[in-house]
Amino acid sequence: MKILRTPDKRFAHLKEYPFNPHYTTIKTHDNSDLRIHHIDQGPKNGPILLCIHGQPVWSYLxxxxxxxxxxxGVRVIAPDLPGYGKSDKPADREDYSYxxxxxxxxxxxxxxxxxxVTLFGQDWGGLIGLRMVADNDARFxxxxxxxxxxxxxPDVPEDIVKKVKEFRDDPTPLTMTNFLKGFINTxxxxEEYILAFAHWQKYCWQTKDLPLGIFNSMSMERRNKIEFVLEQFMDKLGLRNISPFRSILSRAYEAPFPDPSF
Incomplete structure (x- = not known):
């Protein structure tokens, strides 16, 4: 398994993220080493709160x-799932599964x-975290x-399942505009909820270099509209990493991914 590791310099100047890194190395199915990062803050004898993030964020959340x-007085443990944040990133899509x-x-x-442990799971952090609870119930x-x-x-009507499959199988590229139209305006x-989520799935599958800073900035903060439009324009020009229009938050969510190979 080819495994990528984001250079530390990508995280060197992040604001509001002063935490010391902690690393744990585990083994993959093919015996490769995979390093997982987590934050450990608060008193060592405090009650443990395990905060697991989802997609498309990392422990910066x-x-x-x-x-x-x-x-x-709470001891907060916040890992980065493999593929996110400061954790190692298996390079091929096929390396990942639930x-x-x-x-x-x-x-x-x-x-x-x-x-x-008290688990707090958000998005995929819940899907993964709840399985962790089931597998390690004595720890929680x-x-x-x-x-x-x-x-x-299992009770989703067959006609909705058919619509989702047809939408997924359609080879027509999903632009960001069409994605947002199908994802937000529902x-x-x-049926509308399921098809909206199918837009997110398809856009992720088709887009090699997701504009994660723009996505997260759009959903988490209020921005000057002109500045935000200019950030999107720089992204379309392929100048995302040098754009002067990125916010602190958008920079933070782009940090783990130096180039499309990540």
Whole structure:
């Protein structure tokens, strides 16, 4: 397995992320070494809160919460899932699967020997984290979830399943404009929700170099509209990494990915 590692210099000047890195090396299915990063802040004898992020973010997501929780006496453990943040990144899409993420994070949990843990899982951090709880129930005391779950719905009507498959199989490239139109401008019906998520899946599959800074900035902060448009323009020109229009947040979410190979 080819494994990539983001250079430390990419994280050197991040604001609001002053945390010392902690690394754990686990083994992949082919016996490769895979290094997983985590934050460990707060009193060592404090109650442990395990914060697992989702897609398309990393432990930076919790950077403003961690100091407050640590000051309140909570020991916060915030890992970067493999493929994200300061953790190693298997290079090929086929290297990743839901089960492998669960297996990798189970190893990480067991090697660090955490007990009496409260899990907070967000997005994919919940899908993976809940499986970790099921596999290591003696290590966990309680669970809190945000925007996540264990999705299983065998009762989805067949006509909706057919529409999703047809949409996925359509080779027409999904532009960012069409993606956003299908992802955001939806109603509340089951069909509209499922098709909206299918837009996110397809856009991720088709786009080799996702504009993660732009996506996260769009959803997490208020920006000057002109500045934001200029950031998107620089991105389209292939000048993302030198754009002077990026916000602190967009820089942080681009940091783990120096080029499209990541």
């Amino acid at each position: 919790y950077s403003r919460m961690i100091p407050l929780l640590a000051e309140a 089960q492998r993420q669960v297996d990798w994070m189970n190893q990480w949990l067991q090697k660090n020997d955490f007990y009496n 005391n309680q669970v809190s979830m945000g925007n996540t779950g264990l999705p299983y719905n 109603g509340n019906s089951q």
